[in-house]
Amino acid sequence: MEPLLAVRDLRKTFPRGGGLFAQDSQGARFTAVAGVSFDVSRGETFAIVGESGCGKTTLARMLLRLIEPDGGAIQFQNRDLLALRGRELRSERRRMQMVFQDPFASLNPRMRVGEIVAEPLAIHERALSTRQRLARATAILERVGLNRDALGRYPHEFSGGQRQRIGIARALILQPGLIVADEPVSALDVSVGAQVLLLLQELQREFALTYIFISHSLPVVAQLATRIAVMRAGQFVETGPAEEILGQPKNPYTRELLAAVPELPRA
Numbered sequence: 639m640e641p642l643l644a645v646r647d648l649r650k651t652f653p654r655g656g657g658l659f660a661q662d663s664q665g666a667r668f669t670a671v672a673g674v675s676f677d678v679s680r681g682e683t684f685a686i687v688g689e690s691g692c693g694k695t696t697l698a699r700m701l702l703r704l705i706e707p708d709g710g711a712i713q714f715q716n717r718d719l720l721a722l723r724g725r726e727l728r729s730e731r732r733r734m735q736m737v738f739q740d741p742f743a744s745l746n747p748r749m750r751v752g753e754i755v756a757e758p759l760a761i762h763e764r765a766l767s768t769r770q771r772l773a774r775a776t777a778i779l780e781r782v783g784l785n786r787d788a789l790g791r792y793p794h795e796f797s798g799g800q801r802q803r804i805g806i807a808r809a810l811i812l813q814p815g816l817i818v819a820d821e822p823v824s825a826l827d828v829s830v831g832a833q834v835l836l837l838l839q840e841l842q843r844e845f846a847l848t849y850i851f852i853s854h855s856l857p858v859v860a861q862l863a864t865r866i867a868v869m870r871a872g873q874f875v876e877t878g879p880a881e882e883i884l885g886q887p888k889n890p891y892t893r894e895l896l897a898a899v900p901e902l903p904r905a
């Protein structure tokens with residue numbers, strides 16, 4: 639079967655010692671993603687796990703073309719994503735949406751929840767009336783567990799778990815095929831995070847979603863991954879079915895990560 643997403647040798651460097659006043663943009667560059675390749679099939683949950691700073695977010699942002707890679711190739715639904723421009727890029731991009739780590743920073747504090755959730759429709763489905771947009775926003779908010787009076791309230795009126803549900807509703811409103819979830823529960827308490835993970839699993843079945851699920855935590859990844867890639871210093875050191883990575887890891891670094899979480903349920 640054709641993969642939904644095929645990534646080949648994706649690379650990204652940043653100016654070393656970056657920052658606004660960096661002088662030596664010609665100087666040495668820091669490699670954040672050092673040539674990563676993988677396929678993601680429809681309906682699977684492809685997890686990327688690795689320690690903070692290993693390049694997970696940089697990789698995620700390149701997949702959605704929120705930042706431009708230095709090199710490599712991305713095929714999405716058999717189209718060369720990096721070659722697309724303008725309207726074609728917008729139409730592919732709406733099929734892939736991101737759920738962000740920090741539900742406090744990722745929602746505009748000055749917008750009401752109804753506007754936040756409906757905004758992608760205002761951009762991508764301009765033919766819809768305001769009433770139709772609101773109806774879609776209400777339906778998706780209810781599906782993620784919030785009731786309709788959330789529409790007129792502001793993000794600060796909600797708990798962390800509720801805000802993450804709002805972010806998920808916004809990501810789903812365009813009915814994307816692929817969700818890239820970048821540490822979606824890392825900022826939440828364990829029990830709240832567990833509920834959000836359950837919701838993500840229900841939504842995957844209901845809307846036939848494909849997930850790229852990013853986390854620094856193997857126990858979290860173990861709950862929903864079908865395949866796991868272990869990332870270290872900008873590269874995948876091992877990729878395989880979740881049972882194999884968790885049960886019979888081949889790479890010493892994967893074994894090290896597993897040894898650090900003795901409570902992990904073994905496959």
Ligand SMILES: Nc1ncnc2c1ncn2[C@@H]1O[C@H](COP(=O)(O)OP(=O)(O)O)[C@@H](O)[C@H]1O
Nearest residue numbers: 652653656670689690691692693694695696697
């Ligand atoms: N815009 C940027 N400019 C310079 N360095 C960056 C930038 N974004 C990320 N980095 C660096 O790239 C490395 C990988 O970062 P990131 O992708 O955020 O890792 P992770 O999500 O795994 O914690 C880090 O060392 C980080 O400091």
Ligand SMILES: [Mg+2]
Nearest residue numbers: 694695696821
């Ligand atoms: Mg990150």
